[in-house]
Amino acid sequence: SNHSPELPSSNPKNKNNMDHTPPGNANNDRSNPQKSQLTSAEFLQFQSTIQNIKSTFINRYGGSTDDTSNKAAIIADDLMKRGVQHPETRTIRIGEEHSEEATLMQLEVARTAERMLQAKEAGRPFTMSFGGYSITVGRGNRFDQSYPFVMERILKKPMLELGIDLAVRNAAIGGTPSFPYGWCLNNLLGDDSDVVSWEFGLNEGNAADGMESYLRHTMIMPKAPKFLLIDKMRGRGGGPKFDILRKYAEKGANIDSILVDYESAVNPYLGDKDKKAVKPEYAALDGFSQWDVWGGNANCPGHSPWHLKMQSHEMIGWMLAMHFVDALEVAADMMQNAEKRQYLSTLSRKPSVARGLPDPVSNGSDPDSPYSSIRFGVKSGSAVKNETWQMHQVSCRTSYDPILSGGLKEIIRSGVHEHEDILRKRDETLIESSWVIDVGKLERETKIKVENCGGLGYIDMKKSLYGIAASGSLKMEIPWQGAQEDQSAIGDDAARSWFKSIVICEVNEKRKVANVCKIDQDISFKIGGKEVTNVKELSFTGVSYLKQDICFSLDIPATASVERRTKDSKSLTIEAKVRNEKIPVAGACSISHVIWENM
Numbered sequence: 001s002n003h004s005p006e007l008p009s010s011n012p013k014n015k016n017n018m019d020h021t022p023p024g025n026a027n028n029d030r031s032n033p034q035k036s037q038l039t040s041a042e043f044l045q046f047q048s049t050i051q052n053i054k055s056t057f058i059n060r061y062g063g064s065t066d067d068t069s070n071k072a073a074i075i076a077d078d079l080m081k082r083g084v085q086h087p088e089t090r091t092i093r094i095g096e097e098h099s100e101e102a103t104l105m106q107l108e109v110a111r112t113a114e115r116m117l118q119a120k121e122a123g124r125p126f127t128m129s130f131g132g133y134s135i136t137v138g139r140g141n142r143f144d145q146s147y148p149f150v151m152e153r154i155l156k157k158p159m160l161e162l163g164i165d166l167a168v169r170n171a172a173i174g175g176t177p178s179f180p181y182g183w184c185l186n187n188l189l190g191d192d193s194d195v196v197s198w199e200f201g202l203n204e205g206n207a208a209d210g211m212e213s214y215l216r217h218t219m220i221m222p223k224a225p226k227f228l229l230i231d232k233m234r235g236r237g238g239g240p241k242f243d244i245l246r247k248y249a250e251k252g253a254n255i256d257s258i259l260v261d262y263e264s265a266v267n268p269y270l271g272d273k274d275k276k277a278v279k280p281e282y283a284a285l286d287g288f289s290q291w292d293v294w295g296g297n298a299n300c301p302g303h304s305p306w307h308l309k310m311q312s313h314e315m316i317g318w319m320l321a322m323h324f325v326d327a328l329e330v331a332a333d334m335m336q337n338a339e340k341r342q343y344l345s346t347l348s349r350k351p352s353v354a355r356g357l358p359d360p361v362s363n364g365s366d367p368d369s370p371y372s373s374i375r376f377g378v379k380s381g382s383a384v385k386n387e388t389w390q391m392h393q394v395s396c397r398t399s400y401d402p403i404l405s406g407g408l409k410e411i412i413r414s415g416v417h418e419h420e421d422i423l424r425k426r427d428e429t430l431i432e433s434s435w436v437i438d439v440g441k442l443e444r445e446t447k448i449k450v451e452n453c454g455g456l457g458y459i460d461m462k463k464s465l466y467g468i469a470a471s472g473s474l475k476m477e478i479p480w481q482g483a484q485e486d487q488s489a490i491g492d493d494a495a496r497s498w499f500k501s502i503v504i505c506e507v508n509e510k511r512k513v514a515n516v517c518k519i520d521q522d523i524s525f526k527i528g529g530k531e532v533t534n535v536k537e538l539s540f541t542g543v544s545y546l547k548q549d550i551c552f553s554l555d556i557p558a559t560a561s562v563e564r565r566t567k568d569s570k571s572l573t574i575e576a577k578v579r580n581e582k583i584p585v586a587g588a589c590s591i592s593h594v595i596w597e598n599m
Helices: 015-020 040-061 071-083 107-121 146-159 209-219 240-250 260-269 308-336 338-347 374-377 441-454 483-489
Strands: 092-096 103-106 128-131 164-172 195-199 226-230 258-260 394-398 410-413 416-420 436-439 464-467 472-479 499-505 523-527 535-537 551-554 563-566 569-578 589-591 593-598
Touching: 015 499, 040 071, 040 146, 040 308, 071 260, 071 308, 092 107, 092 338, 103 308, 107 128, 107 226, 107 308, 107 338, 128 146, 146 164, 146 308, 195 209, 209 226, 209 240, 209 374, 226 240, 258 308, 260 308, 260 338, 308 338, 338 551, 374 499, 394 472, 472 593, 499 569
Parallel strands: 128 164, 128 195, 195 226, 226 258, 416 436
Antiparallel strands: 092 103, 394 593, 410 472, 436 464, 464 589, 472 569, 499 551, 499 593, 523 569, 535 551, 563 569
């Protein structure tokens, strides 16, 4: 950071400095800085806990802390330098600009510390929510051995010592791409999230447009959370995804994102041939003992070569924890000094949903391209630099678990039945008279195997609505959820005046049967009672699984109308019916997500 540009002092007495402080992300908490006071005894206890965490990290990944050459600490520090990359490189001075009391720190770390203090002062938990694929779920291990919970166990004590309650959610779903997940962040991760993540590397390759779409949807969440990208640094400059994070940081739009690169972190510890066996000089370290051991029993599913074993999850969890330890130390320092705490609070800004978004940078973001608005937003006409785009409110209903709110059943009006027990007590004839909430054959068999070996604690399940021609009509009704103050500007009941777009997604699964349903060919849709004549397959990075596009846009008929349930309540009906009578039960049509963009 010696070569990083320093921003003007964050000093509320200096109006010019405040105007040039780059924006943070969110401050919609009603904070009380008086709650941030820390006694000397509390501060000393916190320091002792942090020192123990640092020593344990060095012992695990560097060697004995008794080494007078400091070699162990250097090895552990190098692990962090490889494994945690920082798009934001600027520093900021907290306090009087020329005062000896002023503290110089990384802008990214300061912003994260401010998030933590906001949570404390508002009397709420600091919530970290993790999304991703089967690696983040922890497949092959127990759910509580996955890296989000490793991190939680390390950080829980020091955060409590600062009076900050830590809440960690692992809402990853095996075999699920970043979209439609990215349209359902409030449903799955929670609208109270201070930190969110996604694991991109295994399935979404080097392309970055899917990640940018995901990032922009995180930025309009109520707290515009800190973003953790779990991926690889790819070539010179870090690759397209890291480059997008860097550009957003430069625009002041997302200043405390990080990239976590497990492969770069671990590779120097492993043998040169297959990168699987630990080098002899590191084999005795706590972080590499039982390196080849899974957390789940040998008879449990998930022991696949692309999944991570128990100690790999430990390493990622420790890297994340050590990153947040830096922010905790800043938060503790601010809690010792009320004036510094006030200076730090100048990093707080309104959420991006209120401020606007910067111009997108990846391919596919052309505002004239189809479906650009539901991915990247629309030009707002704002003259404020780096706030020239805005996102319409995007709503989601999904049948996937785990879910916190917005289940698909909320919008179903008729045409659906459920099994008594989706895994075991089933009526296979239900689908012959109605759509049915179910799971695919492979998903069901895998879940039963997991149950039979002890359960492992997993909470994810890809449930979906399934139907064939004999199932009849599925009727749904979606509410308009745009800004209430916008209602007066819409003077008619035309559906297109209230809804910008509607997307239907099917469950992502492997099915090796003939005549598997294709939504755009085998289902007829009505919106607002009018036939839909154009169903278009969406194709972009993040919305495909196993080379199969799983989401489809329904063109809203020009003559479709909304229904007014009350003065302030508008809704739109959607009806789906399988028209291809040759679709067998094994290839049934499925609907797992309904997404709509509110005008």
